[in-house]
Amino acid sequence: MRNIKLPGLRYSNLFRSLVVIDMITELTLWIVGGYANFETHELDQIIRFNFVESIFDVILLSSFKALILFVLISEIESACFKLAVSTANNIRNTQSVEVNSSTNISDSENLIETRTTTDLDSLRIIKKYLQLSLLILSLLPLIFISIKFGIVTNSFIKAKNNGQKTPMHVFYYSTLISEVVFCFFEFLFAILNWRFMRLFGKFICSKALSNEPEENDEKKKKVNIGRLISLSYPERYYISIAFVMLIISSFTNIVSPFFFGSVVDSAVNYPDLSEMNKYIFYLFIVYFLGSLASGLRSWLFEVSGQRVVARLRKSVFNSIVKEDIKFFDTNRTGELTSRISSDTQVLQSAVTTNMSMFARYLLQIIGSIIFMFSLEPSLTALLLGVIPVVSLLTVQYGRYLRKLKKKFQDELAASSVVAEEALSSMRTVRSFAAESKMSNEYEKNINKSFEIGKKLAVAQGGFMGFVGIITGSALALVLWYGGKLVHDKKISTGILASFLMYTLQVAMAFAFLSSVYGDFMQALGASQRIFELLDSQPSIKLNTGLIPDSDDNNFDGSILFENVEFSYPTRSDTKVLKNVSLKIEKGKTLALVGPSGGGKSTIFSLIERFYDPDSGQLKLGPNSIDLKLINTNWLHSKIALVSQEPVLFGGTIKENISFGLDQEVDTERIIEVAKLANAHEFINGFEKGYDTVVGERGIRLSGGQKQRIAIARALLIDPKLLLLDEATSALDSESEHLVQEAIERAMKDRTVCVIAHRLSTVRNADRVVVLENGQLVEQGTHDELCEMDGIYKRLVLRQLLTKETLSTQS
Numbered sequence: 001m002r003n004i005k006l007p008g009l010r011y012s013n014l015f016r017s018l019v020v021i022d023m024i025t026e027l028t029l030w031i032v033g034g035y036a037n038f039e040t041h042e043l044d045q046i047i048r049f050n051f052v053e054s055i056f057d058v059i060l061l062s063s064f065k066a067l068i069l070f071v072l073i074s075e076i077e078s079a080c081f082k083l084a085v086s087t088a089n090n091i092r093n094t095q096s097v098e099v100n101s102s103t104n105i106s107d108s109e110n111l112i113e114t115r116t117t118t119d120l121d122s123l124r125i126i127k128k129y130l131q132l133s134l135l136i137l138s139l140l141p142l143i144f145i146s147i148k149f150g151i152v153t154n155s156f157i158k159a160k161n162n163g164q165k166t167p168m169h170v171f172y173y174s175t176l177i178s179e180v181v182f183c184f185f186e187f188l189f190a191i192l193n194w195r196f197m198r199l200f201g202k203f204i205c206s207k208a209l210s211n212e213p214e215e216n217d218e219k220k221k222k223v224n225i226g227r228l229i230s231l232s233y234p235e236r237y238y239i240s241i242a243f244v245m246l247i248i249s250s251f252t253n254i255v256s257p258f259f260f261g262s263v264v265d266s267a268v269n270y271p272d273l274s275e276m277n278k279y280i281f282y283l284f285i286v287y288f289l290g291s292l293a294s295g296l297r298s299w300l301f302e303v304s305g306q307r308v309v310a311r312l313r314k315s316v317f318n319s320i321v322k323e324d325i326k327f328f329d330t331n332r333t334g335e336l337t338s339r340i341s342s343d344t345q346v347l348q349s350a351v352t353t354n355m356s357m358f359a360r361y362l363l364q365i366i367g368s369i370i371f372m373f374s375l376e377p378s379l380t381a382l383l384l385g386v387i388p389v390v391s392l393l394t395v396q397y398g399r400y401l402r403k404l405k406k407k408f409q410d411e412l413a414a415s416s417v418v419a420e421e422a423l424s425s426m427r428t429v430r431s432f433a434a435e436s437k438m439s440n441e442y443e444k445n446i447n448k449s450f451e452i453g454k455k456l457a458v459a460q461g462g463f464m465g466f467v468g469i470i471t472g473s474a475l476a477l478v479l480w481y482g483g484k485l486v487h488d489k490k491i492s493t494g495i496l497a498s499f500l501m502y503t504l505q506v507a508m509a510f511a512f513l514s515s516v517y518g519d520f521m522q523a524l525g526a527s528q529r530i531f532e533l534l535d536s537q538p539s540i541k542l543n544t545g546l547i548p549d550s551d552d553n554n555f556d557g558s559i560l561f562e563n564v565e566f567s568y569p570t571r572s573d574t575k576v577l578k579n580v581s582l583k584i585e586k587g588k589t590l591a592l593v594g595p596s597g598g599g600k601s602t603i604f605s606l607i608e609r610f611y612d613p614d615s616g617q618l619k620l621g622p623n624s625i626d627l628k629l630i631n632t633n634w635l636h637s638k639i640a641l642v643s644q645e646p647v648l649f650g651g652t653i654k655e656n657i658s659f660g661l662d663q664e665v666d667t668e669r670i671i672e673v674a675k676l677a678n679a680h681e682f683i684n685g686f687e688k689g690y691d692t693v694v695g696e697r698g699i700r701l702s703g704g705q706k707q708r709i710a711i712a713r714a715l716l717i718d719p720k721l722l723l724l725d726e727a728t729s730a731l732d733s734e735s736e737h738l739v740q741e742a743i744e745r746a747m748k749d750r751t752v753c754v755i756a757h758r759l760s761t762v763r764n765a766d767r768v769v770v771l772e773n774g775q776l777v778e779q780g781t782h783d784e785l786c787e788m789d790g791i792y793k794r795l796v797l798r799q800l801l802t803k804e805t806l807s808t809q810s
């Protein structure tokens with residue numbers, strides 16, 4: 001159980017980070033503030049304990065509190081972990097006792113169970129005490145700091161009103177405020193501790209109970225910012241140059257306020273304009289270089305983003321088309337196309353533009369703060385107090401956004417399913433006058449995503465507003481304090497001007513950084529399914545495995561089914577084939593007949609290796625090679641399937657006939673097979689002949705024409721084995737005759753397995769196999785089966801005859 005991996009972003013880590021940030025911030029503010037205000041406030045005010053005049057107690061409080069809370073939360077988490085694992089073990093034991101001995105539980109087992117229950121109880125009590133201590137120890141500092149804050153504020157206001165020196169300088173006063181905020185959040189976290197620890201316990205318990213905890217963890221781990229960024233690795237050269245441009249433009253942004261201030265100072269302090277002109281020239285150069293670098297940076301990141309998303313779409317599509325057929329039984333087309341188009345779009349900006357923005361604003365903040373420190377440390381420290389608050393909020397906001405965005409993309413994908421289904425079956429929709437029904441359905445789905453979109457908008461707006469208020473307040477505070485310093489002649493107007501520009505830059509950078517972080521988190525939410533698709537490994541690998549050396553020796557079209565059992569993965573409790581053994585012999589025709597749902601098409605699916613059997617084997621060729629060992633691409637080049645309702649693709653007739661071959665095919669060969677399939681004549685009747693576009697799924701062709709094209713398509717690969725599903729739908733007699741003739745030609749001198757719906761087909765077949773409810777109930781020639789006077793004669797023959805009569809009548 002020890003190998004259960006915990007998520008990095010979890011409650012206890014956030015709590016621990018909060019108390020550490022609290023301690024570091026307070027210490028930094030104390031030291032920097034002490035240094036900055038050393039002249040105005042005596043040393044003993046900095047370190048001496050005085051409830052109203054010093055913050056030494058605040059520093060001690062934040063440091064010790066951090067230490068104690070850090071240890072406490074770690075202990076609580078560990079207790080929760082142990083408790084959850086023990087609970088999981090108990091559940092496991094109980095289950096195995098129930099399974100193994102439904103009657104007798106031995107004394108020793110009783111003993112183990114009693115001891116485990118006692119352990120669990122004591123663990124629970126310890127956890128409760130620890131949680132209570134956490135609550136009390138985070139409440140007490142809040143009470144203390146609030147009282148101090150109230151008293152200090154009171155004397156601060158009094159001193160101000162009386163025009164006296166304030167009991168505590170402004171810097172330390174803001175330190176006190178930030179500690180109030182920290183204590184409040186820590187108390188809040190302590191209250192939430194109960195809920196989060198319960199969730200944590202449930203999470204650990206389910207992990208401990210699951211059979212493959214590592215594998216699941218691995219999957220989770222695979223979606224993180226690092227992985228997101230790694231998508232842009234192939235663009236590293238573009239991105240590296242873009243980063244150089246970014247550093248140049250950020251640097252120009254960072255130094256420009258300095259020159260700006262120098263222009264102001266030289267205008268105020270120098271009698272002639274030469275000094276100011278010099279700085280104006282520098283400023284111009286800085287802006288010019290900055291803009292140039294900015295333009296290049298933007299272009300390079302954008303083009304990299306486009307390349308990343310194009311590559312990602314290709315990879316996702318590639319992954320999807322290589323999936324097992326069972327994957328398509330569970331995933332719907334609309335959802336998948338939405339993943340390819342919409343989810344990848346969300347990632348585009350995240351992996352390049354946002355990355356650049358993130359780096360840019362981070363650089364800007366760090367650079368600006370360094371410059372600010374060199375200009376006026378006390379003013380800078382004022383700003384720093386705001387950073388932990390904004391950072392913490394940003395992290396929480398990011399998590400929220402990530403979840404919301406995932407939901408949003410899921411809903412969007414669900415609505416794409418409706419749209420795809422309706423648009424691809426417009427004739428059925430129209431014939432049932434179901435347009436409004438489909439519109440309503442789509443509207444319902446879109447509304448769901450819209451509702452989440454609204455939440456996203458509120459979260460974004462609210463957060464931006466909040467960050468704006470915080471940064472605006474920090475700016476006002478800096479302006480006020482800076483103005484005072486200028487008034488007291490402690491700094492020049494130029495320094496204040498530069499400082500204000502830096503503050504603005506930092507504030508803006510912070511606001512942008514937060515929103516970029518939000519976008520990152522949204523991208524992470526959207527990327528979850530994309531990465532799942534990319535990581536998914538089909539169980540039947542394409543283009544790997546054995547390619548028999550010589551076709552003639554190794555595959556003659558014969559296939560042997562040995563005790564095959566099969567159930568579809570989506571309905572694993574229903575056996576579709578039960579102990580089926582049959583042989584498709586070289587050069588012979590095997591007809592499959594039987595009632596609907598008997599498992600005939602399933603036989604084809606197994607031969608095509610769309611699925612593997614649950615048990616039993618399929619053996620190929622005279623050497624009886626296990627089908628599972630054979631390279632599937634090779635297999636599909638030797639077997640052709642003509643289904644009942646053949647699906648054509650949206651291209652030309654020529655493209656459709658040559659669909660199964662990778663290489664260019666001679667037009668003569670295409671015409672040859674089209675003639676064999678009785679298709680040449682009608683194709684020539686079209687204005688563009690073989691270049692006629694057939695429309696989506698061959699919509700511009702008739703049923704009979706589609707079938708003949710499909711037969712030509714199968715003949716072109718000259719298959720060793722032809723799998724034929726005769727059409728049940730009645731064609732007109734002329735078309736019927738042409739199709740039948742094409743089929744007969746295709747079957748000639750070939751190994752064929754046919755799902756027969758016509759009497760003539762079963763009569764001509766070398767052998768007939770009757771499948772009912774997945775079982776092979778009868779087999780033999782048509783005459784033999786008729787003589788048997790069994791199910792074939794009673795059920796199938798009647799069924800076939802009815803169809804034959806119907807089709808000839810129509």
Ligand SMILES: Nc1ncnc2c1ncn2[C@@H]1O[C@H](COP(=O)(O)OP(=O)(O)OP(=O)(O)O)[C@@H](O)[C@H]1O
Nearest residue numbers: 329568570571576595596597598599600601602603
């Ligand atoms: N993709 C699938 N997922 C789950 N069950 C399926 C799937 N395809 C078919 N089945 C089920 O398997 C059983 C056998 O279906 P199959 O298509 O092989 O029958 P069939 O004999 O070819 O019928 P028909 O003559 O009507 O085409 C049916 O009960 C069907 O509902």
